Amino acid sequence: MKNFRKNKTFIIFILTIFLSITSGPLFAGGNVDKTDEKIQSSQNIEAKYVFLFIGDGMSMAQVNSAEIFANSLSNQDIQIQKLNFTRFPVSGLTTTYDASSFITDSASSATAMASGNKTLSGVINMDTTKTVPFKLITEYASDKGKKIGIISTVSLDHATPAAFYAKAASRSDYYGIAKQIVNSGFDYFAGGGFAQPKGKEKDQTDIITILTDAGYTYVNSRENFDALKSGDEKIIAVNSFLQDSAAMPYDIDRSPDDLSLADYTRKGIELLSKDPEGFFMMVESGKIDWACHANDAGASIRDLIAFDQAISEALAFAKQHPMETLIVVTGDHETGGMTIGFAGTKYTTSFNNIKAQKMSFTAFNTKILGPYKAATPKNKAKLADLLPGLKDAFGLDFESLTAFQKEQLELAFQRSMGNEMVRAVEEDQYLLYGGYEPFTVKITQLANQNAGIGWTSYSHTGVPVATFAMGAGEELFAGYYDNTEIFQKLADAMNISTAN
Numbered sequence: 001m002k003n004f005r006k007n008k009t010f011i012i013f014i015l016t017i018f019l020s021i022t023s024g025p026l027f028a029g030g031n032v033d034k035t036d037e038k039i040q041s042s043q044n045i046e047a048k049y050v051f052l053f054i055g056d057g058m059s060m061a062q063v064n065s066a067e068i069f070a071n072s073l074s075n076q077d078i079q080i081q082k083l084n085f086t087r088f089p090v091s092g093l094t095t096t097y098d099a100s101s102f103i104t105d106s107a108s109s110a111t112a113m114a115s116g117n118k119t120l121s122g123v124i125n126m127d128t129t130k131t132v133p134f135k136l137i138t139e140y141a142s143d144k145g146k147k148i149g150i151i152s153t154v155s156l157d158h159a160t161p162a163a164f165y166a167k168a169a170s171r172s173d174y175y176g177i178a179k180q181i182v183n184s185g186f187d188y189f190a191g192g193g194f195a196q197p198k199g200k201e202k203d204q205t206d207i208i209t210i211l212t213d214a215g216y217t218y219v220n221s222r223e224n225f226d227a228l229k230s231g232d233e234k235i236i237a238v239n240s241f242l243q244d245s246a247a248m249p250y251d252i253d254r255s256p257d258d259l260s261l262a263d264y265t266r267k268g269i270e271l272l273s274k275d276p277e278g279f280f281m282m283v284e285s286g287k288i289d290w291a292c293h294a295n296d297a298g299a300s301i302r303d304l305i306a307f308d309q310a311i312s313e314a315l316a317f318a319k320q321h322p323m324e325t326l327i328v329v330t331g332d333h334e335t336g337g338m339t340i341g342f343a344g345t346k347y348t349t350s351f352n353n354i355k356a357q358k359m360s361f362t363a364f365n366t367k368i369l370g371p372y373k374a375a376t377p378k379n380k381a382k383l384a385d386l387l388p389g390l391k392d393a394f395g396l397d398f399e400s401l402t403a404f405q406k407e408q409l410e411l412a413f414q415r416s417m418g419n420e421m422v423r424a425v426e427e428d429q430y431l432l433y434g435g436y437e438p439f440t441v442k443i444t445q446l447a448n449q450n451a452g453i454g455w456t457s458y459s460h461t462g463v464p465v466a467t468f469a470m471g472a473g474e475e476l477f478a479g480y481y482d483n484t485e486i487f488q489k490l491a492d493a494m495n496i497s498t499a500n
């Protein structure tokens with residue numbers, strides 16, 4: 001694949017000559033200008049502006065559920081409403097297994113895309129001995145003079161964004177990863193904050209101090225963010241409200257004060273696009289994954305639609321620079337074993353159940369269940385107390401549940417309140433609740449099941465993901481290939497040699 005770009009240029013060159021010959025003398029009259037123009041454009045088929053959008057935990061069930069949901073907003077017909085990126089002219093399928101498992105984690109998957117190499121789960125841009133660092137697509141692009149932007153809804157030191165600027169034996173070395181922003185010298189980091197801003201033991205120099213001392217400008221208010229303008233360099237822009245683990249809020253929980261992934265993408269374009277060499281921008285929607293770990297389809301679908309809105313910002317830019325812009329959209333793996341279909345609902349779905357959901361499982365824990373637990377002794381806890389909140393937050397009407405579902409919900413409620421239920425056989429708590437708040441995960445499971453959405457896991461799964469592309473070099477992304485190949489395809493599109 002390394003020579004694809006050269007071959008393509010050569011083929012177009014031959015074609016141009018052929019067309020020139022068939023349309024008249026090669027160097028005569030008005031044909032000269034036309035020929036020159038064609039040769040020039042063939043030499044310029046190079047992606048100057050590159051967007052790599054990564055939906056964390058996003059495979060086709062996540063994408064298709066968002067398409068069904070989007071359609072259900074306007075009608076009840078059995079049809080889908082395509083998203084911006086599912087309309088792209090080129091699509092492919094991408095395998096995601098890593099060096100240690102058929103079921104990758106986000107660190108090794110992002111390593112594959114960023115460096116072209118497989119490694120162990122948990123490792124960022126180092127080989128399987130955790131000693132040899134890899135060179136990254138962002139480093140190659142930076143060497144070529146491009147500006148680099150890294151955006152994520154989760155913390156900037158989390159595995160996926162980290163893999164586009166850092167190298168670490170362990171993804172959980174958040175502080176050590178964040179410090180590598182300084183050496184990267186990259187231009188725009190935006191979205192979530194930092195998971196361990198003062199280190200694991202909270203005894204280190206604050207990462208914001210380190211970054212600002214190194215020349216970065218840190219903004220965490222909408223006002224200062226809005227004031228950023230083209231020409232401003234080395235920016236760290238963090239959302240003022242961080243919901244959980246220094247991440248931006250789920251889009252379903254986003255208030256008008258919060259910036260969106262689309263806002264951060266649009267600003268990135270504004271800040272980086274004036275550079276004569278263009279830019280490489282990685283934009284991650286990290287909480288599609290988190291929602292799917294918790295089996296919360298409502299939160300996943302809304303984050304996926306917000307992700308698509310961020311992609312629409314790239315599309316608007318691509319319309320202005322159609323010959324020079326490449327947009328690639330992919331997932332790093334599937335999460336949750338999500339599917340359209342559930343044993344209890346057989347061939348039917350009801351996405352109205354998903355539409356009725358008003359907050360994520362996280363917000364429900366914070367706003368409704370948490371305060372109730374704090375105020376209620378466990379021997380006074382009654383499921384009836386929370387049924388109005390259940391109806392309001394998830395549109396789940398207790399009386400509409402089956403006797404079996406009611407029992408499951410009561411059991412989960414008592415577990416959440418710390419009451420042990422007497423059962424004939426001790427149940428597997430992990431299989432039931434996956435380490436989450438039992439009551440909340442049971443609510444989302446029941447709501448999702450009634451919608452016809454099934455889950456098999458609280459972890460990632462090993463199925464391939466879909467990759468979509470449009471713009472300069474789009475044809476490289478057709479077919480069935482491994483995630484390590486995305487690195488080389490991006491390099492080829494940018495006309496970058498990765499030989500050294």
Ligand SMILES: [Zn+2]
Nearest residue numbers: 056057106332
């Ligand atoms: Zn992931």
